Amino acid sequence: MTTDLLSRKADFPGMVTADGKPWHYLDTAATSQKPQAVVDAMSRALGRDYATVHRGVYGRSAEMTLGYEAARRRVAGFVGGQEDELVFTRGATEAINLVAATWGAANLNPGDRILLSVLEHHSNIVPWQMLRERTGVEIDVCPLTEDGRIDIDAARQIVDKRHKLLALSHVSNVLGSRLDVAAAADLAHSVGAKLLLDGCQAVPRLTVDVAALGCDFYVFSAHKLYGPTGIGALWAKRELLQAMPPYQGGGSMIDRVTFEKTTWADAPQRFEAGTPAITEAIAFAAAVDYVEAIGMDAAERHEMALTAKAREELGRINSLHLFGPEDSAGIVSFTMDGIHPHDLGTILDEENVAIRAGHHCAQPLMEHLGVPATARASFGIYSDEDDIAALIRGIERTIRIFG
Structure with a gap:
């Protein structure tokens, strides 16, 4: 130790x-306990520094906007991404739902297949089942090895050109077993499929570099990383985000609104309808600062x-x-x-x-x-x-x- x-x-x-x-x-x-540094960061953001973001022309709003977008850069950089590749969500659950409802609905058709594994959290099962009901996509389940790892050898016998997505846990929330991500990425991309990783248990414990992992989507939550509840992140490859339709409609995610037509903002703002979790994002970044200092x-x-x-x-x-x-x-x-x-x-x-x-x-x-x-x-x-x-x-x- x-x-x-x-x-x-x-x-x-x-x-x-x-x-x-x-x-x-x-x-x-x-859920993790919170260090005093995160508590203090959130307290300052809720008190002395508080203002809305992206809209105000007054000084404190401009400062808070800078702080919010700096938090996005900080969190994106923590997993090896860029700020325009990271969407703030309410947590990993919403991040997976976002991918299912946008990329999934736009790209998956009857007869297409998704591969999950036996050890997945419900948050990486139910959204895909809901998508199955809407689109007719089919779901396959990869078995585990005897010691509780996702069996990539078995996955190779299952996956074929019909598979468009592999959605797997990076680290199991029950068994602590780690996915052979390199093998999973190679398998997915060999048939033209995308790889989504549930990183909730990995991000607090392992060094994560999305580029090195070779994944297409990566989701995680702040509250498991010594940060606040109510916020998480979706990292996705830039070209995927830019092609995905909006998840929800409202303020902030638009370019121009008329009663005849609305055009969308660029990603990631396109996926952040409404007033964002401002103070939570700043505390999220403070949690990243804390763990990286260690x-x-x-x-x-x-x-x-x-x-x-x-x-x-x-x-x-x-x-x-x-x-x-x-x-x-x-x-x-x-x-x-x-x-x-x-x-x-x-x-x-x-x-x-x-x-x-x-x-x-x-x-x-x-x-x-x-x-x-x-x-x-x-x-x-x-x-x-x-x-x-x-x-x-x-x-x-x-x-x-x-x-």
Whole structure:
């Protein structure tokens, strides 16, 4: 564990209980805690600096507009993109819906096919099913390897010229398994298909460079990257964005409006109808500043070390069953004989340990695993070995209670 990360817990005001005790927060895959720097950035944007953007001719509005567009550049640059390739959305869910409703509706026809995988989050399943109802596109599902990775070899046996899109998770939100993105991109492009990556769990944990990955669309959310809720991003190749029709109509996304005809603004503004999430965008950029000051390589090493430690400790408990690969990225899912994950989560809460219990918006994966739910512990840059020790103590107490 790197020494520069050992003191990071103090940067996060939410990491203590109401009575001042340590809170062992192991639910970062659901949403991350926020560092004081992000809280302060949002507070300034909501208070001292607040004004609307893109419309005002007065000084503070002009300054806020500069700040908002600077945030776009900052977030785009964080994943290796350019500012005109990045659309602010309400989150990764809306970003996927945007692609389905615009690029998908314009480019997919009856008989065309989309490839998903067994481990996808519902947000990367349901929008494509809705598109299927509207367009007649068909959906194929790629199986997993024995250790819980998307099986690219199996995908090669499925994908053909009828496939127009592969939409896959970069990192699984349940298993922590990483996609072989290079192989997925090669496969997609070999048949003329596009590749969309759900990067929600990857962006907080790995260095992401969309150009190096070779994807066509990349989506992620701020709240999993130590930023605010209510905002996320769609990165897409410039030529794709420029060709896509608008997602919603309203202010800001237009060039000229008459009752006879409306013309659209260029991308990305074309996809941001209405007053945007101004303060959230600025706080999003502050979160990027925070994690980049630490370094994504250091964050990845830190979380990988904790994951290995947690799997080692959990693996010593005979009644506990681990899922996913040994090198899972910051996420550990498991079940226990005779103990429902919800019961475990409730008892752990009494010990000031917060985990996730449920299907994690991945019901097809639960069916594949043969369980109704799992318990999930997930790490962040504020996590440490004390959190793992508290988790183990809570599990041992739960075993005694149910024993």
